[in-house]
Amino acid sequence: MPSLFQNCRLALVVTGLVLAVWGRAPARADEPLALGFRRELFVDQTLIHRLERVRFQIHEPRDEGQVLAFDKPWEGPFSGYVTVLRDGDRFRLYYRGRPTAGRDGDRVESTCLAESNDGIHWTKPGLGLFTVDGTRDNNCVLADMPPFPHNFSPLIDTRPGCLSEERYKALAGVLGEGLFAFVSADGIHWRKMRDTPIFGIKPIDTPGFVHAFDSQNVAFWSEAEQKYLCYFRSYENGMRRIYRSVSSDFRNWSKPGRMEYTAFGQPAPIEHMYTNQTSPYFRA
Numbered sequence: 001m002p003s004l005f006q007n008c009r010l011a012l013v014v015t016g017l018v019l020a021v022w023g024r025a026p027a028r029a030d031e032p033l034a035l036g037f038r039r040e041l042f043v044d045q046t047l048i049h050r051l052e053r054v055r056f057q058i059h060e061p062r063d064e065g066q067v068l069a070f071d072k073p074w075e076g077p078f079s080g081y082v083t084v085l086r087d088g089d090r091f092r093l094y095y096r097g098r099p100t101a102g103r104d105g106d107r108v109e110s111t112c113l114a115e116s117n118d119g120i121h122w123t124k125p126g127l128g129l130f131t132v133d134g135t136r137d138n139n140c141v142l143a144d145m146p147p148f149p150h151n152f153s154p155l156i157d158t159r160p161g162c163l164s165e166e167r168y169k170a171l172a173g174v175l176g177e178g179l180f181a182f183v184s185a186d187g188i189h190w191r192k193m194r195d196t197p198i199f200g201i202k203p204i205d206t207p208g209f210v211h212a213f214d215s216q217n218v219a220f221w222s223e224a225e226q227k228y229l230c231y232f233r234s235y236e237n238g239m240r241r242i243y244r245s246v247s248s249d250f251r252n253w254s255k256p257g258r259m260e261y262t263a264f265g266q267p268a269p270i271e272h273m274y275t276n277q278t279s280p281y282f283r284a
Helices: 004-021
Strands: 080-087 090-097 110-116 140-143 153-156 168-172 180-184 209-212 218-222 227-236 239-247
Antiparallel strands (some): 080 090
16 A cells, blocks of 8 residues: 555656646657656656547545644744655655744744654654754754755755765755755755855746745756756746756756646646646656
8 A cells, every 4th residue: 555655755746747748749659659667657648649448547645644743843834845855765854844924034944854764654853953942952954044944955866976975965045045056965964065056036037027936946867868957936927937947067057948838739828836846757
């Protein structure tokens, strides 16, 4: 029986895949795709030439109950932006801790860590790195570093030849700061990759652009493209949009391109994409 983590993970992956594949033309019968031993998700007609007596059905995850409570004094009801990573036999869950409402990126926010061996039973390690709410007995990997704990989004770098001291990477930043890159050897002790952002406060030159980055902004190494991919959110013409950029070194990035929406090869209505969790499907 799939665990709650597996169900939730599939839901997040499907969201990302829909962003990644929209805009590609459906496969033609005279141009077969070489899938090899990959297991693909059929989320639209990109991989399908013809349907006969079958239909699309995306399965819904089952709610099997709470697995983690934001119950520490530095966490609370405004915690969020969760990232789950699998490192060997261990799962790591990073999230924003915030007990009270306030301005994005203020000093109240921290980045917290929980760990699990099965994705269901979680513990919060006492790391002792920062004094938060009057104590160092906490699970915070980042604190008193505004605005970065607001949307700190880690990844494990799977690129061959990646430096061991930069095996963990992360993106963080809000409206008036730009998007910064962080690195870590162990996923606990973090530092900035450099003192300047990888994307400035106006990463795109689009009419109607208002701001960017005030949500979860994600990156990963794409085995298929042999590049790092970054997906970040912008706000323009009253709509939340997702942009994509590529890089060979995680430091220098291409001009971002906007992700568009199509349905069966035709333009589709623009929808708000509030929180972006694009990630590669692990079987394909």
